[in-house]
Amino acid sequence: MTREIPVIYVISDALGETAEFVSRASAAQFSGVRTRIRMVPHVRDEAHIDEILDEAVQDNAILAYTLVLNNLRHYLEVKATEKGLRTVDILGPLMKLLSEETGLEPSNIPNITHRLDETYFRKVEAIEFAVKYDDGKDPRGVLFADVVLIGVSRTSKTPLSMYLAHKGIKAANIPLVPEVAPPQELFEVSPRKVVGLTLRPDHLNEIRTARLRTLGLGASADYASLERIMEELEYARGIMRKVGCPILDATGKAVEETAALILEILYKGERNV
Structure with missing residues (x-):
């Protein structure tokens, strides 16, 4: 009742x-x-x-x-x-x-x-930046970002970019796909401001399968197969090693937890410059 x-x-x-x-x-x-x-x-x-x-x-x-x-x-x-x-x-x-x-x-x-203070305007600017340079839409954003997030599909690159933007951090993100070479700009910036994101294959399989269901597609699609996921993760790790950036395993972590680790990496990078 x-x-x-x-x-x-x-x-x-x-x-x-x-x-x-x-x-x-x-x-x-x-x-x-x-x-x-x-x-x-x-x-x-x-x-x-x-x-x-x-x-x-x-x-x-x-x-x-x-x-x-x-x-x-x-x-x-x-x-x-x-x-x-x-x-x-x-x-x-x-x-x-x-x-x-x-x-x-x-x-x-x-x-x-x-109140419309400097912090407020920086946050707005960072949010606009994250939207403009989301999912590798314009690789030039890599050159102007405070942090660049790279990883395969469904590793929370976009949610993390938006979360960091609300902290006033300009984040660009680049998807890593075996069939598409990463932009040259990724290798032109300091590896201190690049963070690689990865997930356990089984966890990524669950996320992608659920995503396919929401789109009304069959779970058997290549996108969610463990074989394809393993191939993508191996390719992504090769790119991350080439860039020389830190790699974070976000398996089981909330966006806030992963973002805190990213901010810690950025802070340490600034201190070591």
């Missing part, structure tokens, strides 16, 4: 992503409960809070909020108590603890994590 819990009002002076994530993660712990979440972003004054609370009373809502301005947090708490509404302050307690630990006062700037 599905039960319905009160509406959760996510109130924020920014987009409310943090409070929404916490609200959904919390509600997901209750099997068979249908959650209703109402987003109320960009709350900047007391008048807006009054409007929200009048509506929240009608829904008997729970208020989950991320407000960095002390006066708005205090006002919301007082008015919500007067109306008998329950509240959850997502940011306040941790900000208070950090202030006590550091001896510093928070800046109390709404939406500070989304």
Whole structure:
């Protein structure tokens, strides 16, 4: 039987992503409960809070909020108590603890994590780079990349490139196929910024077989055969040895784990230059 819990009002002076994530993660712990979440972003004054609370009373809502301005947090708490509404302050307690630990006062700037700063623009640039130079579409990207990922098909080159891009790292990736010679640019860059990716043959077989099924193709296709996979992996290792780059076995690793190893390799390479 599905039960319905009160509406959760996510109130924020920014987009409310943090409070929404916490609200959904919390509600997901209750099997068979249908959650209703109402987003109320960009709350900047007391008048807006009054409007929200009048509506929240009608829904008997729970208020989950991320407000960095002390006066708005205090006002919301007082008015919500007067109306008998329950509240959850997502940011306040941790900000208070950090202030006590550091001896510093928070800046109390709404939406500070989304400000258009140098880090933000670097991330956007890196994402655009990863899309433009994905899957060897333009080998010239190898010359301008922070890291070049090489490997056979389905070794997570694209997901890793996008993950690294969100860290501000410009990643290009090149597929290694026996029938296609790798671009000359791959041998013109420092091997310190090239990383070879590989998987165990049986694991790669499972991934490719599943991929064929999603495409509505038979699992017996040459693409997923162990014989073909062994041939590709052997060819790829030969190219990696020729380049002189480190080789990572990503079998059983999440994208985040493999990315952390790649960043470690890049960091060590920079220190050894």
